Amino acid sequence: MEAHHIRIPVSGTPAAAASARRQLADGIRAFGTFLGPELLDAAELVAAELIANAVRHANGGPITAGACLSDKGLRIEVNDANPAVPQVGLSDVDAEGGRGLFLVAALADRHGFDPLPPGKRCWAEFQVSTPLPTASHLPLQRRGVGR
Template identity: 50%
Template sequence: MEAHQLALSLPTTLAAASEARHQAVDAIAGWGLGLGTEVVHAAELLISELVTNAVQYAGTGSVSLAVCLDEAILRIEVCDTSPVLPQPALPDADSEGGRGLFLVAALADRYHAEPTETGKRCWAEIDLTSKPSQEVACFLPFQRS
């Protein structure tokens, strides 16, 4: 399978996740690979959660998104300027947020967060050769790889 990729620099605004989702889904559809709605919807949600977290914690720094399909792996990477790695915790029942990393854990076949020279990189991968499981398992901390 031919490699395809998209790279975006995103504003650190509330609209960043929406912009990233739309541009990435358009790009994935434009690759013409017929990945299927389950894969595209999973990628869309992963992008949304990872970009939202980056914008929330990057402050005024930069946020970038890279989506790459190489062989049978769809990889989503979001980089930001905060050196603080995600620390998932169980949210209170009344909390409006705090569930994003659980969604990442449930949707991705592999995911990780790692420091970079300028902040951090959070990534998630969807293995296109694996069959969807009926079980959803979440592993903490956000260090599964």
């Protein structure tokens, strides 16, 4: 499988986070590989959560969001300038936030973070299986007259 990449700068506003989520989802769909609607929906939600966390906690520093599709799978990454380690957990029932990384952990096959000199990279990975061709994906063959 050919590797595909997309990287998007994100300004630190909620509107920019929503726009980056849409751009990233559109970019993943444009890779041209059939990933299935469930995987695409999960990837879009994971991207939204990682981007929202970066916007909320980056303290105005630079943020980039990206995705890479390769033989290893689909990887979504968000870099920000805050070195604080993200914590997975459930918040209080009445809390408006605090569930994003729990959702990432539930949806992705793997997730984590890597410290970077200016901050960190939060990432999530999805296994991608190549679907077998079905009758609707096979090329049509012309039949000769009199066969």
